[in-house]
Amino acid sequence: MQISAAVVQEVGAPFTLTDVDLQDPAPGEVVVQIAGVGICHTDIAVKEGHMPFPFPGVLGHEGSGTVVSVGADVTTVGVGDHVAISFNSCNACPRCATNEPAYCHNFLEYNFGGARQDGSSGLTAGGTKVAANFFGQSSLATHALAHERNVVKLPPGAPLELVGPLGCGIQTGAGAVLNSLDVQPGSTVVIAGAGPVGLSAVLAAVVREAASIIVVEPHQNRRDLATELGATHVVDPQAGELSEQIRQIVPTGTDYAIDTTAAGPVVEQLLASLGMRGVLGMLGVPADPQAAFSVGLFQPPMLGLTIRGIVEGDADPQTFIPYLLDLHAQGKFPFDKLITTMPMTQINEAVAAQLRGEILKVVLTP
CATH class of the missing domain: 3.90.180.10 (Medium-chain alcohol dehydrogenases, catalytic domain)
Incomplete structure:
Protein backbone atom coordinates (compact mmCIF):
# COMPACT_ATOMS: atom_id res chain seq x y z
CA MET A 1 0.00 0.00 0.00
CA CYS A 168 10.16 3.91 25.12
CA GLY A 169 10.61 7.24 26.95
CA ILE A 170 7.96 6.87 29.63
CA GLN A 171 8.72 3.17 30.00
CA THR A 172 12.40 4.01 30.49
CA GLY A 173 11.87 6.58 33.24
CA ALA A 174 9.21 4.64 35.10
CA GLY A 175 11.03 1.35 34.68
CA ALA A 176 14.24 2.80 36.10
CA VAL A 177 12.39 3.37 39.36
CA LEU A 178 10.08 0.36 39.41
CA ASN A 179 12.36 -2.28 37.86
CA SER A 180 16.03 -1.33 37.54
CA LEU A 181 16.57 0.39 40.89
CA ASP A 182 13.51 -1.05 42.63
CA VAL A 183 13.10 2.14 44.67
CA GLN A 184 11.75 1.27 48.09
CA PRO A 185 8.99 3.02 50.07
CA GLY A 186 10.35 5.64 52.44
CA SER A 187 13.63 6.02 50.55
CA THR A 188 15.19 9.09 48.94
CA VAL A 189 15.76 9.55 45.21
CA VAL A 190 17.24 12.39 43.17
CA ILE A 191 16.39 12.71 39.47
CA ALA A 192 18.50 14.89 37.18
CA GLY A 193 16.53 16.29 34.27
CA ALA A 194 12.80 17.04 34.22
CA GLY A 195 12.15 16.00 30.65
CA PRO A 196 9.62 13.28 29.87
CA VAL A 197 11.96 10.49 31.01
CA GLY A 198 12.82 12.22 34.28
CA LEU A 199 9.23 13.18 35.03
CA SER A 200 8.10 9.63 34.30
CA ALA A 201 10.58 8.59 36.97
CA VAL A 202 8.96 11.13 39.31
CA LEU A 203 5.53 9.60 38.68
CA ALA A 204 6.92 6.15 39.42
CA ALA A 205 8.68 7.34 42.60
CA VAL A 206 5.31 8.66 43.79
CA VAL A 207 3.80 5.23 43.08
CA ARG A 208 6.59 3.67 45.17
CA GLU A 209 5.93 6.16 48.01
CA ALA A 210 9.49 7.46 48.18
CA ALA A 211 9.87 9.84 51.13
CA SER A 212 11.98 12.41 49.27
CA ILE A 213 11.83 12.92 45.51
CA ILE A 214 14.37 15.57 44.51
CA VAL A 215 14.33 16.88 40.94
CA VAL A 216 17.29 18.75 39.44
CA GLU A 217 16.26 20.99 36.54
CA PRO A 218 17.43 24.44 35.30
CA HIS A 219 14.06 25.51 33.83
CA GLN A 220 11.54 26.96 36.27
CA ASN A 221 8.48 25.75 34.35
CA ARG A 222 9.72 22.18 34.47
CA ARG A 223 10.55 22.46 38.16
CA ASP A 224 6.98 23.65 38.71
CA LEU A 225 5.58 20.69 36.77
CA ALA A 226 7.79 18.30 38.74
CA THR A 227 6.30 19.66 41.96
CA GLU A 228 2.79 19.32 40.55
CA LEU A 229 3.49 15.68 39.68
CA GLY A 230 4.76 14.82 43.15
CA ALA A 231 8.39 15.90 43.61
CA THR A 232 8.99 16.87 47.23
CA HIS A 233 11.94 19.14 46.39
CA VAL A 234 13.25 20.87 43.26
CA VAL A 235 16.80 22.11 42.75
CA ASP A 236 18.16 24.66 40.29
CA PRO A 237 21.64 23.37 39.37
CA GLN A 238 22.71 26.94 38.59
CA ALA A 239 22.02 28.05 42.17
CA GLY A 240 25.15 26.47 43.64
CA GLU A 241 27.15 23.25 43.98
CA LEU A 242 24.62 20.56 43.14
CA SER A 243 25.76 17.93 45.63
CA GLU A 244 25.75 20.53 48.42
CA GLN A 245 22.20 21.58 47.55
CA ILE A 246 21.07 17.95 47.63
CA ARG A 247 22.81 17.24 50.93
CA GLN A 248 21.10 20.26 52.46
CA ILE A 249 17.89 18.33 51.84
CA VAL A 250 19.27 14.86 52.71
CA PRO A 251 22.42 15.34 54.84
CA THR A 252 23.35 11.65 54.81
CA GLY A 253 22.99 11.42 51.03
CA THR A 254 20.33 9.90 48.82
CA ASP A 255 19.56 6.21 48.38
CA TYR A 256 19.11 6.46 44.64
CA ALA A 257 20.09 8.83 41.84
CA ILE A 258 18.84 8.81 38.25
CA ASP A 259 20.61 10.71 35.47
CA THR A 260 18.81 11.54 32.24
CA THR A 261 21.27 14.24 31.10
CA ALA A 262 24.38 12.23 30.11
CA ALA A 263 26.40 15.29 31.18
CA GLY A 264 29.66 14.34 32.91
CA PRO A 265 29.65 17.16 35.52
CA VAL A 266 26.05 16.33 36.49
CA VAL A 267 26.84 12.64 36.88
CA GLU A 268 29.83 13.46 39.08
CA GLN A 269 27.65 15.65 41.32
CA LEU A 270 25.00 12.93 41.57
CA LEU A 271 27.66 10.47 42.70
CA ALA A 272 28.79 12.96 45.34
CA SER A 273 25.20 13.23 46.58
CA LEU A 274 24.73 9.50 47.18
CA GLY A 275 24.78 8.09 50.68
CA MET A 276 26.17 4.77 51.89
CA ARG A 277 25.25 1.89 49.51
CA GLY A 278 23.65 4.38 47.14
CA VAL A 279 22.83 3.44 43.56
CA LEU A 280 23.22 5.60 40.44
CA GLY A 281 21.17 4.68 37.36
CA MET A 282 22.32 6.17 34.05
CA LEU A 283 19.67 6.64 31.36
CA GLY A 284 21.03 9.49 29.24
CA VAL A 285 22.45 9.13 25.72
CA PRO A 286 25.54 11.36 25.32
CA ALA A 287 25.99 13.33 22.11
CA ASP A 288 29.67 12.41 22.28
CA PRO A 289 30.13 8.61 22.48
CA GLN A 290 33.59 9.20 24.02
CA ALA A 291 32.15 11.28 26.88
CA ALA A 292 33.56 10.37 30.29
CA PHE A 293 33.14 11.29 33.94
CA SER A 294 35.19 10.78 37.06
CA VAL A 295 33.96 8.48 39.83
CA GLY A 296 36.87 9.14 42.22
CA LEU A 297 39.42 6.45 42.97
CA PHE A 298 38.04 5.19 46.30
CA GLN A 299 34.52 6.57 46.45
CA PRO A 300 32.52 3.58 45.10
CA PRO A 301 34.26 0.83 47.16
CA MET A 302 34.46 2.90 50.36
CA LEU A 303 30.75 3.83 50.23
CA GLY A 304 29.51 0.64 48.60
CA LEU A 305 28.13 2.60 45.65
CA THR A 306 26.67 0.96 42.56
CA ILE A 307 26.72 2.55 39.09
CA ARG A 308 24.61 0.89 36.43
CA GLY A 309 23.40 1.60 32.93
CA ILE A 310 19.70 1.24 32.25
CA VAL A 311 18.10 0.37 28.91
CA GLU A 312 14.34 0.73 28.41
CA GLY A 313 13.78 0.65 32.16
CA ASP A 314 14.60 -3.08 32.29
CA ALA A 315 11.06 -3.59 31.02
CA ASP A 316 9.36 -6.42 29.23
CA PRO A 317 6.82 -4.32 27.31
CA GLN A 318 4.29 -7.14 27.14
CA THR A 319 3.78 -6.95 30.89
CA PHE A 320 5.08 -3.50 31.83
CA ILE A 321 2.96 -1.38 29.46
CA PRO A 322 -0.30 -2.98 30.69
CA TYR A 323 0.90 -2.41 34.27
CA LEU A 324 1.48 1.30 33.62
CA LEU A 325 -1.93 1.58 31.93
CA ASP A 326 -3.57 -0.06 34.93
CA LEU A 327 -1.90 2.52 37.20
CA HIS A 328 -3.12 5.26 34.83
CA ALA A 329 -6.69 3.93 34.97
CA GLN A 330 -6.48 4.14 38.76
CA GLY A 331 -5.31 7.77 38.57
CA LYS A 332 -1.88 6.84 39.94
CA PHE A 333 0.24 7.41 36.82
Whole structure:
Protein backbone atom coordinates (compact mmCIF):
# COMPACT_ATOMS: atom_id res chain seq x y z
CA MET A 1 0.00 0.00 0.00
CA GLN A 2 1.04 3.61 -0.45
CA ILE A 3 1.47 5.56 2.78
CA SER A 4 2.89 8.89 3.92
CA ALA A 5 6.07 8.81 6.01
CA ALA A 6 8.49 11.37 7.47
CA VAL A 7 11.66 10.51 5.56
CA VAL A 8 15.12 11.73 6.59
CA GLN A 9 17.28 11.88 3.47
CA GLU A 10 20.68 12.23 5.16
CA VAL A 11 22.29 12.99 8.51
CA GLY A 12 21.10 16.37 9.78
CA ALA A 13 18.38 16.76 7.16
CA PRO A 14 14.83 17.74 8.19
CA PHE A 15 11.91 15.34 8.16
CA THR A 16 10.11 15.40 4.81
CA LEU A 17 6.62 13.93 4.43
CA THR A 18 6.90 11.62 1.44
CA ASP A 19 4.68 9.08 -0.31
CA VAL A 20 6.29 5.66 0.05
CA ASP A 21 5.23 2.08 -0.65
CA LEU A 22 4.72 -0.28 2.28
CA GLN A 23 5.00 -4.01 1.63
CA ASP A 24 2.51 -6.56 2.90
CA PRO A 25 3.43 -8.04 6.30
CA ALA A 26 5.84 -10.95 6.22
CA PRO A 27 5.37 -13.93 8.58
CA GLY A 28 5.38 -12.68 12.16
CA GLU A 29 4.71 -9.07 11.12
CA VAL A 30 1.69 -6.79 11.44
CA VAL A 31 0.70 -3.53 9.77
CA VAL A 32 -0.46 -0.86 12.21
CA GLN A 33 -2.41 2.23 11.21
CA ILE A 34 -0.75 4.86 13.38
CA ALA A 35 -2.95 6.94 15.70
CA GLY A 36 -0.08 8.71 17.46
CA VAL A 37 3.71 8.59 17.62
CA GLY A 38 5.97 10.28 20.14
CA ILE A 39 9.13 12.18 19.28
CA CYS A 40 11.90 10.78 21.47
CA HIS A 41 15.42 12.09 22.08
CA THR A 42 16.72 8.95 20.39
CA ASP A 43 14.94 9.88 17.14
CA ILE A 44 16.74 13.22 17.14
CA ALA A 45 20.08 11.69 18.14
CA VAL A 46 19.87 9.29 15.20
CA LYS A 47 18.75 12.02 12.79
CA GLU A 48 21.77 14.10 13.78
CA GLY A 49 24.17 11.19 13.36
CA HIS A 50 24.94 10.55 17.04
CA MET A 51 23.71 6.95 16.78
CA PRO A 52 23.89 4.56 13.80
CA PHE A 53 21.14 4.20 11.18
CA PRO A 54 21.23 4.14 7.37
CA PHE A 55 19.66 6.95 5.33
CA PRO A 56 17.42 7.76 3.59
CA GLY A 57 15.18 6.24 6.22
CA VAL A 58 12.09 6.52 8.39
CA LEU A 59 12.46 6.86 12.17
CA GLY A 60 9.84 6.82 14.92
CA HIS A 61 9.69 4.27 17.73
CA GLU A 62 6.88 5.35 20.04
CA GLY A 63 3.91 4.43 17.87
CA SER A 64 0.40 3.30 18.71
CA GLY A 65 -2.59 2.49 16.57
CA THR A 66 -4.86 -0.17 15.11
CA VAL A 67 -3.79 -3.44 13.48
CA VAL A 68 -5.04 -3.47 9.87
CA SER A 69 -3.37 -6.64 8.58
CA VAL A 70 -1.29 -9.53 9.91
CA GLY A 71 1.24 -11.88 8.37
CA ALA A 72 1.37 -15.63 8.63
CA ASP A 73 1.89 -17.22 12.04
CA VAL A 74 0.66 -14.16 14.00
CA THR A 75 -1.62 -15.39 16.81
CA THR A 76 -1.53 -12.86 19.68
CA VAL A 77 -3.10 -9.89 17.87
CA GLY A 78 -5.60 -9.56 15.06
CA VAL A 79 -7.12 -7.01 12.71
CA GLY A 80 -8.91 -4.30 14.68
CA ASP A 81 -6.84 -4.66 17.85
CA HIS A 82 -5.47 -1.50 19.44
CA VAL A 83 -1.74 -1.75 20.17
CA ALA A 84 1.26 0.13 21.48
CA ILE A 85 4.56 -0.55 19.69
CA SER A 86 7.78 -0.90 21.66
CA PHE A 87 11.38 -1.92 20.93
CA ASN A 88 12.22 -5.12 19.07
CA SER A 89 14.24 -8.11 20.27
CA CYS A 90 15.35 -11.45 18.88
CA ASN A 91 13.58 -13.89 21.24
CA ALA A 92 16.52 -16.27 20.89
CA CYS A 93 19.50 -14.99 22.92
CA PRO A 94 20.18 -15.74 26.61
CA ARG A 95 18.74 -12.39 27.79
CA CYS A 96 15.54 -12.77 25.79
CA ALA A 97 15.23 -16.29 27.20
CA THR A 98 15.18 -14.84 30.73
CA ASN A 99 12.55 -12.18 29.87
CA GLU A 100 15.12 -9.38 29.68
CA PRO A 101 14.50 -8.18 26.10
CA ALA A 102 15.92 -4.70 26.80
CA TYR A 103 19.34 -6.38 26.98
CA CYS A 104 18.87 -8.53 23.87
CA HIS A 105 22.29 -9.56 22.55
CA ASN A 106 21.11 -8.45 19.12
CA PHE A 107 19.51 -5.16 20.21
CA LEU A 108 21.45 -2.92 17.82
CA GLU A 109 20.82 -5.15 14.81
CA TYR A 110 17.09 -5.49 15.52
CA ASN A 111 16.47 -1.83 16.34
CA PHE A 112 19.06 0.22 14.41
CA GLY A 113 19.87 -1.96 11.40
CA GLY A 114 17.31 -0.32 9.11
CA ALA A 115 16.17 -3.62 7.62
CA ARG A 116 14.62 -7.00 8.31
CA GLN A 117 16.88 -9.96 8.97
CA ASP A 118 16.78 -10.85 5.25
CA GLY A 119 18.04 -7.37 4.32
CA SER A 120 14.73 -5.98 3.02
CA SER A 121 13.19 -2.94 4.68
CA GLY A 122 9.51 -3.13 3.73
CA LEU A 123 9.60 0.46 2.45
CA THR A 124 10.44 1.82 -0.99
CA ALA A 125 10.12 5.23 -2.68
CA GLY A 126 10.15 5.36 -6.46
CA GLY A 127 11.46 1.81 -6.50
CA THR A 128 14.41 2.70 -4.23
CA LYS A 129 14.83 1.04 -0.83
CA VAL A 130 14.16 3.27 2.17
CA ALA A 131 15.66 2.19 5.51
CA ALA A 132 12.96 1.21 7.99
CA ASN A 133 12.34 -1.27 10.83
CA PHE A 134 13.65 1.37 13.27
CA PHE A 135 13.00 -0.19 16.68
CA GLY A 136 10.98 -2.73 14.73
CA GLN A 137 8.43 -0.14 13.58
CA SER A 138 9.52 3.16 11.88
CA SER A 139 6.25 4.70 13.03
CA LEU A 140 6.72 8.32 11.90
CA ALA A 141 4.20 7.49 9.20
CA THR A 142 0.52 6.86 8.62
CA HIS A 143 1.18 3.10 8.79
CA ALA A 144 4.02 0.98 10.16
CA LEU A 145 5.27 -2.57 9.72
CA ALA A 146 5.88 -3.98 13.17
CA HIS A 147 6.44 -7.43 14.63
CA GLU A 148 4.18 -9.60 16.72
CA ARG A 149 6.92 -9.60 19.37
CA ASN A 150 7.01 -5.81 19.79
CA VAL A 151 3.32 -4.90 19.62
CA VAL A 152 1.39 -4.86 22.88
CA LYS A 153 -2.38 -5.32 22.83
CA LEU A 154 -4.06 -2.52 24.77
CA PRO A 155 -6.80 -2.95 27.37
CA PRO A 156 -10.22 -1.40 26.72
CA GLY A 157 -10.35 2.32 27.41
CA ALA A 158 -6.63 3.00 26.92
CA PRO A 159 -6.06 6.42 25.27
CA LEU A 160 -4.95 5.07 21.89
CA GLU A 161 -3.23 8.13 20.40
CA LEU A 162 -1.31 8.87 23.63
CA VAL A 163 0.10 5.48 24.63
CA GLY A 164 3.01 5.31 22.15
CA PRO A 165 5.56 6.94 24.51
CA LEU A 166 4.91 4.11 26.97
CA GLY A 167 6.92 2.02 24.50
CA CYS A 168 10.16 3.91 25.12
CA GLY A 169 10.61 7.24 26.95
CA ILE A 170 7.96 6.87 29.63
CA GLN A 171 8.72 3.17 30.00
CA THR A 172 12.40 4.01 30.49
CA GLY A 173 11.87 6.58 33.24
CA ALA A 174 9.21 4.64 35.10
CA GLY A 175 11.03 1.35 34.68
CA ALA A 176 14.24 2.80 36.10
CA VAL A 177 12.39 3.37 39.36
CA LEU A 178 10.08 0.36 39.41
CA ASN A 179 12.36 -2.28 37.86
CA SER A 180 16.03 -1.33 37.54
CA LEU A 181 16.57 0.39 40.89
CA ASP A 182 13.51 -1.05 42.63
CA VAL A 183 13.10 2.14 44.67
CA GLN A 184 11.75 1.27 48.09
CA PRO A 185 8.99 3.02 50.07
CA GLY A 186 10.35 5.64 52.44
CA SER A 187 13.63 6.02 50.55
CA THR A 188 15.19 9.09 48.94
CA VAL A 189 15.76 9.55 45.21
CA VAL A 190 17.24 12.39 43.17
CA ILE A 191 16.39 12.71 39.47
CA ALA A 192 18.50 14.89 37.18
CA GLY A 193 16.53 16.29 34.27
CA ALA A 194 12.80 17.04 34.22
CA GLY A 195 12.15 16.00 30.65
CA PRO A 196 9.62 13.28 29.87
CA VAL A 197 11.96 10.49 31.01
CA GLY A 198 12.82 12.22 34.28
CA LEU A 199 9.23 13.18 35.03
CA SER A 200 8.10 9.63 34.30
CA ALA A 201 10.58 8.59 36.97
CA VAL A 202 8.96 11.13 39.31
CA LEU A 203 5.53 9.60 38.68
CA ALA A 204 6.92 6.15 39.42
CA ALA A 205 8.68 7.34 42.60
CA VAL A 206 5.31 8.66 43.79
CA VAL A 207 3.80 5.23 43.08
CA ARG A 208 6.59 3.67 45.17
CA GLU A 209 5.93 6.16 48.01
CA ALA A 210 9.49 7.46 48.18
CA ALA A 211 9.87 9.84 51.13
CA SER A 212 11.98 12.41 49.27
CA ILE A 213 11.83 12.92 45.51
CA ILE A 214 14.37 15.57 44.51
CA VAL A 215 14.33 16.88 40.94
CA VAL A 216 17.29 18.75 39.44
CA GLU A 217 16.26 20.99 36.54
CA PRO A 218 17.43 24.44 35.30
CA HIS A 219 14.06 25.51 33.83
CA GLN A 220 11.54 26.96 36.27
CA ASN A 221 8.48 25.75 34.35
CA ARG A 222 9.72 22.18 34.47
CA ARG A 223 10.55 22.46 38.16
CA ASP A 224 6.98 23.65 38.71
CA LEU A 225 5.58 20.69 36.77
CA ALA A 226 7.79 18.30 38.74
CA THR A 227 6.30 19.66 41.96
CA GLU A 228 2.79 19.32 40.55
CA LEU A 229 3.49 15.68 39.68
CA GLY A 230 4.76 14.82 43.15
CA ALA A 231 8.39 15.90 43.61
CA THR A 232 8.99 16.87 47.23
CA HIS A 233 11.94 19.14 46.39
CA VAL A 234 13.25 20.87 43.26
CA VAL A 235 16.80 22.11 42.75
CA ASP A 236 18.16 24.66 40.29
CA PRO A 237 21.64 23.37 39.37
CA GLN A 238 22.71 26.94 38.59
CA ALA A 239 22.02 28.05 42.17
CA GLY A 240 25.15 26.47 43.64
CA GLU A 241 27.15 23.25 43.98
CA LEU A 242 24.62 20.56 43.14
CA SER A 243 25.76 17.93 45.63
CA GLU A 244 25.75 20.53 48.42
CA GLN A 245 22.20 21.58 47.55
CA ILE A 246 21.07 17.95 47.63
CA ARG A 247 22.81 17.24 50.93
CA GLN A 248 21.10 20.26 52.46
CA ILE A 249 17.89 18.33 51.84
CA VAL A 250 19.27 14.86 52.71
CA PRO A 251 22.42 15.34 54.84
CA THR A 252 23.35 11.65 54.81
CA GLY A 253 22.99 11.42 51.03
CA THR A 254 20.33 9.90 48.82
CA ASP A 255 19.56 6.21 48.38
CA TYR A 256 19.11 6.46 44.64
CA ALA A 257 20.09 8.83 41.84
CA ILE A 258 18.84 8.81 38.25
CA ASP A 259 20.61 10.71 35.47
CA THR A 260 18.81 11.54 32.24
CA THR A 261 21.27 14.24 31.10
CA ALA A 262 24.38 12.23 30.11
CA ALA A 263 26.40 15.29 31.18
CA GLY A 264 29.66 14.34 32.91
CA PRO A 265 29.65 17.16 35.52
CA VAL A 266 26.05 16.33 36.49
CA VAL A 267 26.84 12.64 36.88
CA GLU A 268 29.83 13.46 39.08
CA GLN A 269 27.65 15.65 41.32
CA LEU A 270 25.00 12.93 41.57
CA LEU A 271 27.66 10.47 42.70
CA ALA A 272 28.79 12.96 45.34
CA SER A 273 25.20 13.23 46.58
CA LEU A 274 24.73 9.50 47.18
CA GLY A 275 24.78 8.09 50.68
CA MET A 276 26.17 4.77 51.89
CA ARG A 277 25.25 1.89 49.51
CA GLY A 278 23.65 4.38 47.14
CA VAL A 279 22.83 3.44 43.56
CA LEU A 280 23.22 5.60 40.44
CA GLY A 281 21.17 4.68 37.36
CA MET A 282 22.32 6.17 34.05
CA LEU A 283 19.67 6.64 31.36
CA GLY A 284 21.03 9.49 29.24
CA VAL A 285 22.45 9.13 25.72
CA PRO A 286 25.54 11.36 25.32
CA ALA A 287 25.99 13.33 22.11
CA ASP A 288 29.67 12.41 22.28
CA PRO A 289 30.13 8.61 22.48
CA GLN A 290 33.59 9.20 24.02
CA ALA A 291 32.15 11.28 26.88
CA ALA A 292 33.56 10.37 30.29
CA PHE A 293 33.14 11.29 33.94
CA SER A 294 35.19 10.78 37.06
CA VAL A 295 33.96 8.48 39.83
CA GLY A 296 36.87 9.14 42.22
CA LEU A 297 39.42 6.45 42.97
CA PHE A 298 38.04 5.19 46.30
CA GLN A 299 34.52 6.57 46.45
CA PRO A 300 32.52 3.58 45.10
CA PRO A 301 34.26 0.83 47.16
CA MET A 302 34.46 2.90 50.36
CA LEU A 303 30.75 3.83 50.23
CA GLY A 304 29.51 0.64 48.60
CA LEU A 305 28.13 2.60 45.65
CA THR A 306 26.67 0.96 42.56
CA ILE A 307 26.72 2.55 39.09
CA ARG A 308 24.61 0.89 36.43
CA GLY A 309 23.40 1.60 32.93
CA ILE A 310 19.70 1.24 32.25
CA VAL A 311 18.10 0.37 28.91
CA GLU A 312 14.34 0.73 28.41
CA GLY A 313 13.78 0.65 32.16
CA ASP A 314 14.60 -3.08 32.29
CA ALA A 315 11.06 -3.59 31.02
CA ASP A 316 9.36 -6.42 29.23
CA PRO A 317 6.82 -4.32 27.31
CA GLN A 318 4.29 -7.14 27.14
CA THR A 319 3.78 -6.95 30.89
CA PHE A 320 5.08 -3.50 31.83
CA ILE A 321 2.96 -1.38 29.46
CA PRO A 322 -0.30 -2.98 30.69
CA TYR A 323 0.90 -2.41 34.27
CA LEU A 324 1.48 1.30 33.62
CA LEU A 325 -1.93 1.58 31.93
CA ASP A 326 -3.57 -0.06 34.93
CA LEU A 327 -1.90 2.52 37.20
CA HIS A 328 -3.12 5.26 34.83
CA ALA A 329 -6.69 3.93 34.97
CA GLN A 330 -6.48 4.14 38.76
CA GLY A 331 -5.31 7.77 38.57
CA LYS A 332 -1.88 6.84 39.94
CA PHE A 333 0.24 7.41 36.82
CA PRO A 334 -1.04 10.49 34.93
CA PHE A 335 1.47 10.31 32.07
CA ASP A 336 -0.95 12.20 29.82
CA LYS A 337 0.03 15.40 31.69
CA LEU A 338 3.43 15.17 29.97
CA ILE A 339 2.04 15.08 26.42
CA THR A 340 1.10 17.69 23.81
CA THR A 341 -0.37 16.48 20.51
CA MET A 342 0.41 18.08 17.15
CA PRO A 343 -0.35 17.03 13.56
CA MET A 344 2.31 15.09 11.67
CA THR A 345 2.43 17.89 9.08
CA GLN A 346 4.08 20.05 11.77
CA ILE A 347 6.79 17.51 12.60
CA ASN A 348 9.76 19.83 12.13
CA GLU A 349 8.08 22.62 14.11
CA ALA A 350 7.27 20.10 16.84
CA VAL A 351 10.88 18.91 17.03
CA ALA A 352 12.14 22.49 17.27
CA ALA A 353 9.61 23.39 19.98
CA GLN A 354 10.54 20.29 21.98
CA LEU A 355 14.26 21.06 21.69
CA ARG A 356 13.64 24.62 22.87
CA GLY A 357 11.83 23.27 25.92
CA GLU A 358 8.52 24.88 25.00
CA ILE A 359 6.85 21.46 24.85
CA LEU A 360 7.71 18.57 27.13
CA LYS A 361 6.64 15.58 25.04
CA VAL A 362 5.20 15.77 21.54
CA VAL A 363 2.91 13.09 20.15
CA LEU A 364 2.23 13.50 16.43
CA THR A 365 -1.08 12.45 14.93
CA PRO A 366 -1.28 11.58 11.20
